[in-house]
Amino acid sequence: MDESRPIFIQIAEQIEDSIIDGELAEEAQVPSTNEYAAFYRINPATAGKGVNLLVDEGVLYKKRGIGMFVAKGARSALLEKRRKKFLAEFIRPLLSEAARLDISAEQLVDQIRKESSK
Numbered sequence: 001m002d003e004s005r006p007i008f009i010q011i012a013e014q015i016e017d018s019i020i021d022g023e024l025a026e027e028a029q030v031p032s033t034n035e036y037a038a039f040y041r042i043n044p045a046t047a048g049k050g051v052n053l054l055v056d057e058g059v060l061y062k063k064r065g066i067g068m069f070v071a072k073g074a075r076s077a078l079l080e081k082r083r084k085k086f087l088a089e090f091i092r093p094l095l096s097e098a099a100r101l102d103i104s105a106e107q108l109v110d111q112i113r114k115e116s117s118k
Contacts, residue, residue, distance in 0.1 A: 007042055011050030016078050019059065019070055026075065030060060030068040 018024040031039075036047035051068055054060040059074045098108050 007040065008046050008050035008053070011036055011040070011047055012053045015051070015054055016059070016082075019075050020078050020082070022075075024070050026070050026072050028070050029066075030070065032067055 015024070015030060024030060030051065033044045033047040033051055036042075036050070037044040040047070051060060055062065055068070057077075058071055059078060060068045061071050062068055094108070095105075098105075
């Protein structure tokens with residue numbers, strides 16, 4: 001766990017990662033808050049807070065008396081959310097700094113291609 005960020009956020013992101021990576025498919029049951037609590041040695045309410053974030057976003061839904069499940073369209077929605085976050089946190093700052101350094105978009109693309117072929 002990352003000490004710099006709240007545990008419930010990390011649990012939500014771990015579930016998101018599992019959905020994006022295909023480990024949790026649509027309609028698959030998600031481990032219970034008690035399972036997360038036992039695994040991470042935290043209070044079940046903290047684990048529940050992370051799961052409930054995803055319920056609020058429509059990524060998970062509850063089947064009464066059974067548990068939490070991955071909603072239809074969850075992976076697509078998460079990919080779109082993460083792409084927007086990637087754009088805001090990485091691409092825009094990269095372009096801004098490149099402009100300050102007189103690095104053209106074409107030069108950036110060339111550099112990215114070189115780095116990705118290593």
